[in-house]
Amino acid sequence: MSGVMTSDRISLKRGAGGPAMRRLIDESFLRAFATDPQIPAGIIGVSAMGDSGAVRIGDRWLVMTTDSHVIQPLFFAGGDIGRLAMAGPINDLAMMGATEALALTCSVILEDGFPRADLDRILESMRRTCREAAAIVVAGDTKVIGKADFGGIVITTTGVGFATPLVRDAGLRPGDRIVVTGTLGDHGMAVMATRHDLLLDSDLQSDVAPINTLIRGALDAAAGAITAMKAPTRGGVSAAVHEMAAKSRVGVILDETALPVRESVRGVAELVGIEPLLIANEGKALLGVRADAVDRVLAAVRGHPLGRDAAVIGVCTEDRPGTVILDTGSGCRLLTEPEAELLPRIC
Amino acid sequence: MSGVMTSDRISLKRGAGGPAMRRLIDESFLRAFATDPQIPAGIIGVSAMGDSGAVRIGDRWLVMTTDSHVIQPLFFAGGDIGRLAMAGPINDLAMMGATEALALTCSVILEDGFPRADLDRILESMRRTCREAAAIVVAGDTKVIGKADFGGIVITTTGVGFATPLVRDAGLRPGDRIVVTGTLGDHGMAVMATRHDLLLDSDLQSDVAPINTLIRGALDAAAGAITAMKAPTRGGVSAAVHEMAAKSRVGVILDETALPVRESVRGVAELVGIEPLLIANEGKALLGVRADAVDRVLAAVRGHPLGRDAAVIGVCTEDRPGTVILDTGSGCRLLTEPEAELLPRIC
Numbered sequence: 227m228s229g230v231m232t233s234d235r236i237s238l239k240r241g242a243g244g245p246a247m248r249r250l251i252d253e254s255f256l257r258a259f260a261t262d263p264q265i266p267a268g269i270i271g272v273s274a275m276g277d278s279g280a281v282r283i284g285d286r287w288l289v290m291t292t293d294s295h296v297i298q299p300l301f302f303a304g305g306d307i308g309r310l311a312m313a314g315p316i317n318d319l320a321m322m323g324a325t326e327a328l329a330l331t332c333s334v335i336l337e338d339g340f341p342r343a344d345l346d347r348i349l350e351s352m353r354r355t356c357r358e359a360a361a362i363v364v365a366g367d368t369k370v371i372g373k374a375d376f377g378g379i380v381i382t383t384t385g386v387g388f389a390t391p392l393v394r395d396a397g398l399r400p401g402d403r404i405v406v407t408g409t410l411g412d413h414g415m416a417v418m419a420t421r422h423d424l425l426l427d428s429d430l431q432s433d434v435a436p437i438n439t440l441i442r443g444a445l446d447a448a449a450g451a452i453t454a455m456k457a458p459t460r461g462g463v464s465a466a467v468h469e470m471a472a473k474s475r476v477g478v479i480l481d482e483t484a485l486p487v488r489e490s491v492r493g494v495a496e497l498v499g500i501e502p503l504l505i506a507n508e509g510k511a512l513l514g515v516r517a518d519a520v521d522r523v524l525a526a527v528r529g530h531p532l533g534r535d536a537a538v539i540g541v542c543t544e545d546r547p548g549t550v551i552l553d554t555g556s557g558c559r560l561l562t563e564p565e566a567e568l569l570p571r572i573c
Numbered sequence: 574m575s576g577v578m579t580s581d582r583i584s585l586k587r588g589a590g591g592p593a594m595r596r597l598i599d600e601s602f603l604r605a606f607a608t609d610p611q612i613p614a615g616i617i618g619v620s621a622m623g624d625s626g627a628v629r630i631g632d633r634w635l636v637m638t639t640d641s642h643v644i645q646p647l648f649f650a651g652g653d654i655g656r657l658a659m660a661g662p663i664n665d666l667a668m669m670g671a672t673e674a675l676a677l678t679c680s681v682i683l684e685d686g687f688p689r690a691d692l693d694r695i696l697e698s699m700r701r702t703c704r705e706a707a708a709i710v711v712a713g714d715t716k717v718i719g720k721a722d723f724g725g726i727v728i729t730t731t732g733v734g735f736a737t738p739l740v741r742d743a744g745l746r747p748g749d750r751i752v753v754t755g756t757l758g759d760h761g762m763a764v765m766a767t768r769h770d771l772l773l774d775s776d777l778q779s780d781v782a783p784i785n786t787l788i789r790g791a792l793d794a795a796a797g798a799i800t801a802m803k804a805p806t807r808g809g810v811s812a813a814v815h816e817m818a819a820k821s822r823v824g825v826i827l828d829e830t831a832l833p834v835r836e837s838v839r840g841v842a843e844l845v846g847i848e849p850l851l852i853a854n855e856g857k858a859l860l861g862v863r864a865d866a867v868d869r870v871l872a873a874v875r876g877h878p879l880g881r882d883a884a885v886i887g888v889c890t891e892d893r894p895g896t897v898i899l900d901t902g903s904g905c906r907l908l909t910e911p912e913a914e915l916l917p918r919i920c
Contacts, residue, residue, distance in 0.1 A: 259699075
């Protein structure tokens with residue numbers, strides 16, 4: 227067994243995306259909750275545990291998602307922790323097919339001495355983001371704690387909605403195409419650049435945005451032909467595609483030459499030596515689409531203001547289930563899943 | 574204006590229950606969310622903002638509640654943070670009439686170095702508490718942060734359920750009786766005693782427990798006659814009754830001689846100089862009940878293992894809306910609402 231498996235203390239390494247974190251969740255949380263055989267009356271099915279889940283109530287799927295947002299700095303080029311904390315659950319719900327009539331809760335933990343003006347600015351940003359998505363906050367909680375090393379504020383948001391239809395991240399089939407709804411790495415690189423004063427005159431901006439209306443358009447354009455969806459947040463497209471491939475038991479070949487990446491992102495990514503495929507996005511989705519529907523879906527996504535740069539970036543194969551191959555144009559290599567988050571505290 | 578109103582920084586004083594905290598919530602959060610006129614299609618009504626809310630979806634009320642749990646010590650006589658974090662939302666949902674088919678999410682923030690064995694013990698406690706309530710956890714998130722002054726773990730839980738019927742804390746009417754479902758102050762005193770090694774040979778134990786089945790029994794016994802419900806958690810019965818009275822625009826006269834308080838709780842409360850009325854409970858409810866139904870409700874509550882000590886402790890009046898009078902048996906005095914939590918980090 228590895229050191230991670232036998233450790234008797236939680237380490238920061240587990241706090242980021244990737245296999246180490248997933249092992250912690252698998253070991254502790256799944257054992258506690260996911261295998262409980264007792265399903266209450268009225269709830270017919272429960273999806274696999276993760277940061278999103280679904281319960282079948284009557285003839286509908288109620289989907290739920292939760293995430294705690296810890297980020298430094300709180301305000302960055304193109305967004306802030308408030309926008310992030312609202313777009314996060316809205317997009318996670320959309321990834322399961324719940325794109326309308328979304329209700330959210332919001333729990334805020336503040337460090338003693340947190341500036342009131344910053345709180346007001348964050349709340350205003352949360353309010354605006356909700357309006358864009360036609361989502362509402364129905365309940366909230368606030369706690370103030372002593373000094374802490376988390377940047378002054380942690381926002382935990384939870385969202386619920388009804389999925390029509392329920393979509394999962396595990397439905398890819400051989401032959402399906404992988405569509406990304408826009409450019410890669412904008413969020414992670416914008417936060418990184420803000421943090422290290424690398425913005426200069428760059429137009430680098432986070433892509434953080436609610437994309438539920440974009441996803442609704444895609445679902446309406448190709449009912450039944452979208453086989454899987456996932457938001458490429460922590461760990462970027464690489465982590466998300468790895469997880470989709472593993473859960474769906476297919477291989478994925480990504481076409482590196484097709485990856486949409488802004489020049490400004492590519493520039494900073496090269497400067498800090500990180501592949502755009504590994505960088506977090508906060509306003510993008512990966513869609514698994516049946517080959518015969520990919521043109522319709524692409525047209526629908528590109529017709530949305532947040533989807534103009536959408537592209538087909540990969541194809542699913544029967545071979546090597548769970549692995550992701552990167553076709554560079556001049557050869558292929560195995561894309562490995564990052565063990566720990568390269569850019570911590572980014573979303 | 575007071576110092577609290579004009580302060581440009583959030584202070585710990587606001588982290589507890591009571592008027593200071595409510596002002597912060599009123600000023601910042603309500604302004605951001607509650608008055609938003611844009612209600613999405615499919616959501617017909619939104620309740621007033623607080624740590625619980627309800628949206629009308631179709632012909633049903635979906636209720637949601639959220640709370641972040643910060644407590645020291647994590648393990649105390651009669652419970653732990655895990656049981657608290659699960660019983661909290663389950664009971665808050667029950668207070669709105671949602672007692673069955675409850676779905677929860679759970680977001681855990683861990684301090685770097687948190688003992689793995691403690692996490693496992695907490696998770697096992699969460700799992701057991703869910704089983705007692707027939708509630709299920711459908712999604713979770715974990716973050717590990719650096720060193721922090723919050724006791725090693727913060728658990729934010731959010732719950733959803735369908736209310737049948739929807740009950741609020743604002744429905745008291747003159748003549749209604751106030752029923753408490755059991756003894757007062759057990760949770761706060763047990764945590765306090767554990768913290769300061771005052772347990773000695775005492776049988777002092779937290780009352781932390783899910784009471785959704787108890788509430789279901791009360792609702793079934795007197796459909797329509799339960800006019801308001803509230804959990805007397807932070808700030809105890811005093812804070813809860815004050816809030817119910819203010820929202821319902823009634824006065825409340827509490828009968829001090831009728832308050833059920835265990836000897837062990839009374840002992841420690843006297844030792845530390847705090848009234849049991851002000852101490853947090855985590856397995857109790859306050860019910861507003863129409864006078865003609867109070868016997869039926871009391872019988873139903875007392876028939877539940879967690880409701881044996883239920884008592885009628887007050888009556889609502891038209892006079893002095895929003896105020897709470899304590900009838901000591903030898904005279905009456907105005908019960909003032911505590912400005913700040915007397916026992917911080919208790920739930």
